[in-house]
Amino acid sequence: MAAALAASLPTPSAAPAPAAPTYEAIPSSMSTLIDVEAEIPLQCVQLDGLVVSKILKHACDSNSSSPIGLLLGLDLDGVLEVSNSFALPYRAGDDDDKSAKSVARYQASMLRSLKEVQGDDSIVGFYQASTLGAFFNQNLIDLQAIHQDKLRHGGVVVVHDISQTARGNASFRAFRLTTAFLDAYKKSSFSTSRFVPFLSDERDVTEEAIYSLASHQLTFSSILEELPLKIHTNPLLSAFLGEFSNVSPNTAPGSSASAIPPSFSVLDLNSGGLTQNLEYVVDALDNYRNEEGNLAYLSRQIARERAKADNYVMKRKEESAARVAQGLAPLPEEDVTRLFKIPSEPSRLESMLLLGQVDAYAKSLAETTSTGLVKMYAATAGSSV
């Protein structure tokens, strides 16, 4: 990358001018970076300082639990540069169709407006703020699945953890759906069973079973893959921030001399929010147990129906065998599926996501406690306890 840029610098005029009607030859050093078909795979996501602060502000201002916004930017040589973002309006009501339309309209006009002032206007993904690391939810999966289908490079989702940021460590992570999950999602088969619909014949079963949960080896940890994320500030912003955090010499001592005074919130011994975190774990576990109960009920029902159907088929076979033995013509073949309504295998996606939430809460709990331990020992390091 650096070599490529350096090579292109002495002859800036040779760089392709997008507006020019005649296309100049792309310099050979740049030609490897020209990536019309999005063939260079994404290696990392780079967040601009503006985006970081916008996400932070939106997360603090919003009254919804998981505010969502869109990320705009470009990809260059495997680095997805996110240079701008805007918040999406909070969808309060359940009148989905109407609000979805208004969101789409909002999005379109926002993009148009940004383009007018030379802003980036290509969507590269979206961000979502969450508390205590539990970002798994149906919404996120759905949106990302749509994006992965439509956007160049499939788009990314940047997850911002509000609670960890409040504790003094701004947390941003970038994810995308794994191919295995996306495959299963498209087929919308999240059942564990091999026998997806009830079929008397065995030949279709093998084909259907390929797309089931088990064959994709899907657990909550393999839904999303994490991309490395970097924070980036452009030179102008760096200079500006540098100016702010500089201590100017001629201010009175005592008054905080720089615009951004140092903060010590990370040194707070009380790793707060433990109780709340524990409550979240318990709640998530409860939700998971409910969902499991539903699943168990459904699978019992399926088993019952299937047993009935099997009985019927068996009886029929016996009957026709008896008829053959008596020298009569066997009973005609009947479509059993029409006689017995066997409910389709329930989707395991919800329970998988809930399990993912449980895991995320527990993980953030474990992290908080381990940091707490370090702080405790650090605080008593000098004294003899």
Add this chain to the structure above:
Amino acid sequence: MPLGPPSSAIHIQPAVAPQLQNVLRTPTHITVHPVALFSILDHYLRRKDDQDRVIGTLLGTRMDTHSGARCRKTNVKVIDFHIGGVDTQHRRGTDSRTDASSTGTHVEVRTSFAVLHNETSEQVAVDMEYHRAMYELHRKVNSKEIIVGWYSTGSNLNTYSALIQNFYSQETAPHQAVHVSLDTGVEPGQPAGVKGYVSSPVGVFPKPENCVFVPVPVELRFRDSERSGVDLLTTTALSSSPSTSSSPSLSSSSTSPLSTLTVFESSIQNIVSMIDRVLTYVQAVLDGEAKGDPAIGRLLMDTLGASTDDLEGGGDTAKLEKGGFNARLQDTLMVSYLANLVRAQAEVSSRLALVSAA
């Protein structure tokens, strides 16, 4: 928290008579959220080649910080005084401007967006349609934020500034529009900084192209919870400065978000270096090399006194020392064990779902 180089301007607190509490007053104080500043910088970077400066709309809230009856009389003020691009220093007597058509003395700028404009030597044009459309869009996300004023880059206040100010004053009526000018520090001789102004008409016959830009103090303000994000950006920005010969692409800097313990470590190192600095200073004063500053001495006394109070009273450290350490250790370990247990169970459960299928 001053934003930018110190200025000689004295900021006016309009004298308000007690009986006139409800009368609208000029903004006396502006706070700016980092997002607004960063957007302005981004806009400046993306300007067209022929654009000298960029302008845009500031959104935010107004509030009244001076609640209750408050009367302050100032007799003579020196203010920075700009008419049509000419900077003069002007001495004025007090006029208790209680009749000024404005409200909320404290303006909080929360965000900003770019607005198209075109400046030539003959005329200035602002795309009002664009401005209205963008405002409507922003309203959909955050309805609390209203137009409070406008920004421009560079510190050049001229006739056009007055005209734009006039336009924005109509937008924010009956409140008064604030103007934030941001020096990007790119031009030589202009240090980076942010200045805030309100306007007031000047001249015998008020004309839109004539106005006084009265400086108003500007502060950077963000929530405590946003603090760590700003820290992250600052460390990113500062880490780039020295010896970036190895770093790629034109000294633009990038870091990854850190783990909690790394942040903790750097914070402790920060404190250690601060203590070292104080120690060297105190040592220098004791040796007679430097003259002691009584203000610093008092601050040191306060700080040390506070920590000993903590030790005697019920501070965190004190509690830990009083044998609470073991109890707390047990609690923390217990929670940690529980968390890991839950994680293990979750993992097992998800695997079992797969096994039962096979």
